[in-house]
Amino acid sequence: MSGFDLHWLDLREPLDKRARDQSLLQKAGEFVQASKRQTIIDLGSGTGSTFRVLGPHAPDAHWRLIDLDEKLLKEAERRHFQDQNITYQRADLNDLASLSLDKADLVSASALFDLCSRPFVETLADRIGGSHSGLYAALNYTGEIVFDTPHPDDDLMIRLFNHHQKSDKGFGPALGPDASNVLASIFTNMDYRVDLAQSDWLMDETAIELHRLFVDGLASAVAETGMLAQGKVNEWRGFRVAQAETSKCRVGHCDVLALPQSIR
């Protein structure tokens, strides 16, 4: 599975950066710095946005960026060709057994786990627990979307969008808005220390294009469900796209940090 547009990832990166919880980034960095090999494996790396924010918190770390999308991985390589501490691996995360995750002190991922299924996350957690590694999982969508200028169909559209978020995104039925709670409960049951922190997007006048693309994508997802008349979807889409310039929207996200009780 792919189709993660470079332009979309570039538009969201500044918002993601602003939204990420700083104390979890710092704790993740400290954990890596205290570990023996200082190795981080980033899953679904895209162009390397997790490296760009977490890297400064663990300046001596060795990174492996893994993604299925060759174009995004090449772009990551182009942006960081001077950095000797990064290797790049094109791989399908569904083939977890082939990823040598046991080499990681920390597994990281941003904006990934809401796309993944529960069995995938359980298998991954098993692998992470087996090597006493940590997990930094940022920017998991929570299902909450709040517009500051209401439309009568907002609730219905958001409900249907969240329904669509649970469809297969390449890993089996996706966790969608349940991702952070599922991660937290799996790692808590493994006796990990789990921290959750809100990392909402705030789309304001600095993010008009992203706001437009987001509501357009939301409407397309609802249309795909076939659960609402196309005319109604289009009316909402038209209203929301027109409003993007002057209104604000908050999209709920949550960062998760799960660390083993003992250092590797």
Ligand SMILES: C[S@@+](CC[C@H](N)C(=O)[O-])C[C@H]1O[C@@H](n2cnc3c(N)ncnc32)[C@H](O)[C@@H]1O
């Ligand atoms: C929403 S993007 C997030 C990218 C990056 N982590 C960021 O925050 O900018 C999800 C990423 O997961 C990758 N991805 C999706 N399914 C994958 C799979 N089965 N195997 C490897 N990578 C995958 C996509 O190519 C994309 O780069």
